[in-house]
Amino acid sequence: MAKVSIVILSYNRKEELKDSLKKILSYGLKNLEIIVVDNASTDGTKEMIKNDFPLIKLIPVDKNIGVAAYNKGFKKASGDYILILDDDSYPDKGTIEKMIKTFEKDEKIGIIALDVRSEDYSGNKEKFSEEKTNKISYIMGFNGAGAGLRKSVFNEVGGYPDEFFLYWNEMDLSIRVLNAGYKIVWLPGAVVYHKFSPKNRESERGPFFYTRNLFWIILKYFPLNRLILSIIKMIYLCIYFSLEQRTLIYLKAMTNSIKNSKKAFKKRMKVKREIINKLKITYKLAFTIFR
């Protein structure tokens, strides 16, 4: 069996991570490497890994650098395929085998979006119909709480964008993977459970990064005519939702994205028009997570 490296990014979720690791190890899979990149947790996560899971590779990061920390794990991964997980998600039994099988069927598959399902903190799972098929579908993005990434594709196109910190990082990577001629597929029935809980929606972090990074996606990848129209649309939406939700956060994010647009322009590349046309970018998403 091909080697798989699981890369988990942890940040102050010691108990959830411990629970996930126990579940993964209980499957008794061979040829498996587990890498935990710790984004400067302060709750004892690093100590827990060292003491309870000495065989797991721990990569500590000095300060919280957001999703860019994943790239350290991706680089270190020695497997043919990488399973990307959050510190509060874990694959169901059989998921990793299904992922390998799918990757091995077609070398043009760059990313496999796994079937990420919610599990609340008391362990309740929504009751679903049994998947009758493992038939893949071709899609344009994936959920970073549970996805497979071909290591050679990471070597070719890179990982998550360092400048984003949080949010839209999956879309950014997806665009580069698709543009390099690889496919992203959704694999039903290859389940990853994610302990989803409503965050503090008063937090301004979410709307800030969602808005700023969408500006940067547009500046990095959109052809000029689409770029102009999309920027106009985004400016309008930022002003409109600032008025509707009585907040300055969208204007702050817009100003930040424009002021620091050099960071996006440095990575600007030509993307095939059909990819941009097929992308399902919901512009309004950034404005629906606050309050």
Add this chain to the structure above:
Amino acid sequence: MKKGKVLIIRSVSIQLLDKLLPIITKKFGNSVDYLLLTHSHSVKRVKKYRNIDKIIEYKKKGDFNIFSIPKEIKKMFFDYILIPVSNFSGAGFLNVLIMTLLLRTKNIYIINSKGEIKKISKGKILIKSFFSFIYAIISVFLTILLLPFVFMFLFVNLVFYRE
């Protein structure tokens, strides 16, 4: 024969819907039909829900809007319409609320990310729509004012980004 119809408009991620659907079905019980309106790209993914009796495809890409309501649901009467939202207040979902004004129902609810179900009247949606219209006019005006400065700044950054 079931007693009524509940329309759920999928305006949030599948993962959040995983969490909210059991709360909805617990509240409205098994004696009603559950219909789910969802975009074409997610039809396959929502087939996993055992409690959904019918999936209705929203064929237009992008946000829900009043001009693309499927004919099929325009003809139906719904006892309840449920709009899941990804925050606490429902801010940012006015386009979905406005869409419900054109559907035949007396009961419109939002269910927020904590799972709280709140009724919202058609009158309140109309008031929100009025303010939305005012905000839209102001936003167009301010966007036109800002555009030259934004594009000038972006152009300078694009030309000199290597420095």
